[in-house]
Amino acid sequence: MVILLFFVLIFMPDAAIATQGHRGIEGLYVHLIAHVFFIFSMVLFVYWIQKGRLIEAAGWKYIRYSAYFFILWNIDCIVVHLLESHLYKIAGASLGILILPVSNAAWINGIYYFMKMDHFFCVPAMAFLFLGLKRLLEEELS
Amino acid sequence: MSLISGVISAVDIIGAILMIAFAFMSLRLAMRLVRREPHNIIHAYLMWICIAMAVFAVSRSAVHIIRQSLDLVGNAGAWQFIGPYSGAVNTFTLIVVGAVTLFFEYTWSIYRQILSDKQILQATRGELMDLNENLERRVDERTRALADSERKYREVFEVSRDMILLSDLEGRIFALNPAGYEILGGAADVSAAHIEYCQDFLFRGKDDWKKIVTVIRRRQWLPDMEFDMVNARGEKRRILLSASLVPGPRNDEGRIYFLIKDIEKRRMIKEQMARADKLASIGELSAGIAHEINNPLGIILGYAQLMLREESIPSQRSEDLKTIERHVRTCKVIVEDLLNFARVSPAKKEMNDIHGLIDDVIKFTYYDSGFDRVVIEKDYDPDVKPLFIDEKKIKQVFVNLIVNAKYAMGEKGSIKISTCLNEPDKRVEVRVSDTGCGISEQDMLKIFDPFFTTKPTGVGTGLGLSVSYGIVKNHGGDIQVKSEPGAGAVFTVLLPLEPHHEHIIGWEK
Ligand SMILES: Nc1ncnc2c1ncn2[C@@H]1O[C@H](COP(=O)(O)OP(=O)(O)O)[C@@H](O)[C@H]1O
Numbered sequence A: 001m002v003i004l005l006f007f008v009l010i011f012m013p014d015a016a017i018a019t020q021g022h023r024g025i026e027g028l029y030v031h032l033i034a035h036v037f038f039i040f041s042m043v044l045f046v047y048w049i050q051k052g053r054l055i056e057a058a059g060w061k062y063i064r065y066s067a068y069f070f071i072l073w074n075i076d077c078i079v080v081h082l083l084e085s086h087l088y089k090i091a092g093a094s095l096g097i098l099i100l101p102v103s104n105a106a107w108i109n110g111i112y113y114f115m116k117m118d119h120f121f122c123v124p125a126m127a128f129l130f131l132g133l134k135r136l137l138e139e140e141l142s
Numbered sequence B: 001m002s003l004i005s006g007v008i009s010a011v012d013i014i015g016a017i018l019m020i021a022f023a024f025m026s027l028r029l030a031m032r033l034v035r036r037e038p039h040n041i042i043h044a045y046l047m048w049i050c051i052a053m054a055v056f057a058v059s060r061s062a063v064h065i066i067r068q069s070l071d072l073v074g075n076a077g078a079w080q081f082i083g084p085y086s087g088a089v090n091t092f093t094l095i096v097v098g099a100v101t102l103f104f105e106y107t108w109s110i111y112r113q114i115l116s117d118k119q120i121l122q123a124t125r126g127e128l129m130d131l132n133e134n135l136e137r138r139v140d141e142r143t144r145a146l147a148d149s150e151r152k153y154r155e156v157f158e159v160s161r162d163m164i165l166l167s168d169l170e171g172r173i174f175a176l177n178p179a180g181y182e183i184l185g186g187a188a189d190v191s192a193a194h195i196e197y198c199q200d201f202l203f204r205g206k207d208d209w210k211k212i213v214t215v216i217r218r219r220q221w222l223p224d225m226e227f228d229m230v231n232a233r234g235e236k237r238r239i240l241l242s243a244s245l246v247p248g249p250r251n252d253e254g255r256i257y258f259l260i261k262d263i264e265k266r267r268m269i270k271e272q273m274a275r276a277d278k279l280a281s282i283g284e285l286s287a288g289i290a291h292e293i294n295n296p297l298g299i300i301l302g303y304a305q306l307m308l309r310e311e312s313i314p315s316q317r318s319e320d321l322k323t324i325e326r327h328v329r330t331c332k333v334i335v336e337d338l339l340n341f342a343r344v345s346p347a348k349k350e351m352n353d354i355h356g357l358i359d360d361v362i363k364f365t366y367y368d369s370g371f372d373r374v375v376i377e378k379d380y381d382p383d384v385k386p387l388f389i390d391e392k393k394i395k396q397v398f399v400n401l402i403v404n405a406k407y408a409m410g411e412k413g414s415i416k417i418s419t420c421l422n423e424p425d426k427r428v429e430v431r432v433s434d435t436g437c438g439i440s441e442q443d444m445l446k447i448f449d450p451f452f453t454t455k456p457t458g459v460g461t462g463l464g465l466s467v468s469y470g471i472v473k474n475h476g477g478d479i480q481v482k483s484e485p486g487a488g489a490v491f492t493v494l495l496p497l498e499p500h501h502e503h504i505i506g507w508e509k
């Protein structure tokens, strides 16, 4: 749903000028695309790990978990960025992509603050990556 | 609100520190993995991920920490400057991780292909090396095995006591083993040049050969069959032959393998047994008849003599009576011979000087009949020691032989009597040779038969040689004959050196 929205936004017609300028909101677009790209690559990665039967080695199991957490983290980041833009818009700041169709902003604020603590996802992801590598190395050594 | 933001700040800072720590620790591990196996594409990928994550962690988490501390310090303006850089780097690292991951799959499949190719290559290389290293040894082993088997078959061929012969369908001989040369050549040395076609030896005439080849061609083989062959010395031999047809090396012409056994000896033994059998039955029969006839003959002779005594003056009657008496006497001699022949008397064997014994016989035969023009030569071997024999019976043997020889020569000629010690065969050989008429080939087979004689009735009984044969056999010896018709005959009496324990032979039961 979010991704679909994104593609619509990306391909929205703009004034076609030979050398494109890079102003304001463009950075946010690029950033969101990068997150989606990350999710896409991680999904593929998990798929290959399973297909390639690497899962049988204990190390790769952790690396897969790490990939799951990275996916979650990216989703979290995307949500945060969208909420952020909503809040900015509400606050009357110039940069913003969309306004959520909600009247009460209080609980959105709550969610926003909670979701902003993305370390709950990216730290476990990194930790699992570390564990996986450790296992792989141990297996190599034995 | 400040409490919440405080918590958030704390979580932010702790999370950021953990992020950096884990990122760098992971990077270190990945680098170790790469160092262990520099060509492992998976490890290389993991390392790239770790590098990107480390950069991300630094640009994001370090910046978070800086921001938190800047906020604390109250220098928000500085953040305005750093913020965009941090964001850009974050975006960039995210894209790097994604891109690297996407490429990973592609490289991974190629890498796997390379790995399996490498395995195949290594296996093939191993095989090649192995082949190369062992080729010489294997060739060596094979050659040795071949030589071994060749030698084995050659041995069978060379050592076999039977003749092994290989010929083509025309009868041309390809191969012949030593036993074959011996059988074909007799005692004479026959070079390969003389043995060219097997029909010259094995089968009399071309017709026999043709018949045999047709049979072999049709049946592929020939079971054991008896044939007569003539060897290079012209001697006749009995052979047992089997043959099989095998395709030739170029498949065009068949070849015939012959396996041939010389059964001449066996045949001779068979003949001797048959002869002994015949002697036995005739002996039994004639002994019975002789007994029955002997008494009436005695009575006839007695009455004839009685009547003769009553005739005082010579008359036709007395002449007739004399004729009766003479013929009855002849009958009695024959009957006595018969009885002698069949007598079941145990031999009285003692140590006897064979030379003295022969001298007695010569004297006796000399006086007996006028041996005027017949010369008797003696050639005694001084090594011959006395033998354990029955004097009377052996004398009878030599009387028979000498009388036969004399008769064969007629008016003049010479008889040669020689003795010789045959140490290896442990026997004494006494040879009686004459220069008489000799014995024809057909008669040769029959001369030992009882009642076989070529002499006119009244002169020969045909019992002499058969009786002699029985006696010599009972001494554990043998009588052999060789003769060239027209040039004389040689009778050889073989007597064993060791005392022979009498056993039942022929008719003497
Ligand atoms: N020395 C010899 N030379 C030629 N023929 C011989 C000789 N001895 C034996 N024979 C042949 O063998 C036959 C059998 O001999 P033998 O058994 O002694 O009976 P017989 O003397 O009564 O004929 C003779 O009739 C003769 O034909």
Ligand SMILES: [Mg+2]
Binding pocket: B400, B403, B404, B460, B464, B465
């Ligand atoms: Mg005689």
